[in-house]
Amino acid sequence: MQLKKTQECLDSFIEKCKSHNLKITPQRCAIYKEIFKSLEHPSAEDVFNAIHKDYPNISYDTVNRTLLTFADIGLVDIVRSSSGPRRFDPNTESHHHIYCVNCGEIFDFYNEDYDNLEVPGNIRDNYDIISKRVVLKGVCKKCKKSMS
Amino acid sequence: MQLKKTQECLDSFIEKCKSHNLKITPQRCAIYKEIFKSLEHPSAEDVFNAIHKDYPNISYDTVNRTLLTFADIGLVDIVRSSSGPRRFDPNTESHHHIYCVNCGEIFDFYNEDYDNLEVPGNIRDNYDIISKRVVLKGVCKKCKKSMS
DNA sequence: CTTTTTGCAAAGCGTTTGCATTGAA
DNA sequence: TTCAATGCAAACGCTTTGCAAAAAG
Numbered sequence: 001m002q003l004k005k006t007q008e009c010l011d012s013f014i015e016k017c018k019s020h021n022l023k024i025t026p027q028r029c030a031i032y033k034e035i036f037k038s039l040e041h042p043s044a045e046d047v048f049n050a051i052h053k054d055y056p057n058i059s060y061d062t063v064n065r066t067l068l069t070f071a072d073i074g075l076v077d078i079v080r081s082s083s084g085p086r087r088f089d090p091n092t093e094s095h096h097h098i099y100c101v102n103c104g105e106i107f108d109f110y111n112e113d114y115d116n117l118e119v120p121g122n123i124r125d126n127y128d129i130i131s132k133r134v135v136l137k138g139v140c141k142k143c144k145k146s147m148s
Numbered sequence: 149m150q151l152k153k154t155q156e157c158l159d160s161f162i163e164k165c166k167s168h169n170l171k172i173t174p175q176r177c178a179i180y181k182e183i184f185k186s187l188e189h190p191s192a193e194d195v196f197n198a199i200h201k202d203y204p205n206i207s208y209d210t211v212n213r214t215l216l217t218f219a220d221i222g223l224v225d226i227v228r229s230s231s232g233p234r235r236f237d238p239n240t241e242s243h244h245h246i247y248c249v250n251c252g253e254i255f256d257f258y259n260e261d262y263d264n265l266e267v268p269g270n271i272r273d274n275y276d277i278i279s280k281r282v283v284l285k286g287v288c289k290k291c292k293k294s295m296s
Numbered sequence: 297c298t299t300t301t302t303g304c305a306a307a308g309c310g311t312t313t314g315c316a317t318t319g320a321a
Numbered sequence: 322t323t324c325a326a327t328g329c330a331a332a333c334g335c336t337t338t339g340c341a342a343a344a345a346g
Contacts, residue, residue, distance in 0.1 A: 171319085191310095209311095234310085234311085
């Protein structure tokens, strides 16, 4: 079951590459598999470290460039952050973020009401809207404890 | 009227500094005045360039460090971005963002419905919420024209 | 065989740090 | 007079680029 899902994912990945004239390289496959295993928002370095065990020869550059390529073709999103390295989000479904101002951790959550938010008329007139996201800022339980 | 407002702002700025044991330096005042004149989301360099005309001796570092200090005491926000230099947001009122994926420009807008968004129960249970922001992604009119 | 991709190295850009000097309180 | 803030310069971290070698189609 899990295997089948993985295979399905890989197939759709291969399709996506072909439709963008990207070659299927072992590196790209490894990176693809890795980012869809993690539910976090990994940086290029995170991905590199995870992959490096199995692919000792892969270079950091390739990981970074591949992730940017993936972002280009819509396979991953780039998470906006205020500092530190760029983070990638393998979850391109409509979702929302809650992030802890103390530890900086970002968690995804899903909420239909948020997905269906009305876009104000004056914005709609001036923009073609691509996506809507609610970003909540707060302090997570763990940090709240350690702060007190 | 405008002058009075400026003076009021400056007074509240001085209060804020005092309450955080920050000294009132001409540099800080200049930076404060500058960022509240601009309605954009300036980077440290933008602010530096704007100020440099009137204060040729101010250093880029001071501008950058001061803006970070201002962020610490809640005088400005830091805008999350996916690339390029960090941008500061002098508007700490509740507001929302629409940003153009093509030119990267971010515009503020206000919307009461968005301000009053309900926070899902499971999030509320695990976080102390500090703020809510809706981030819309889209393509602005200008870019749409130049793309066609 | 052609064209893209990779890996490496260097350059680039923005941010951060250390420290002597300056200036606010 | 004291301690924080400034300005400068160097260090740092992450990102981007150029290019020769390797690999995909």
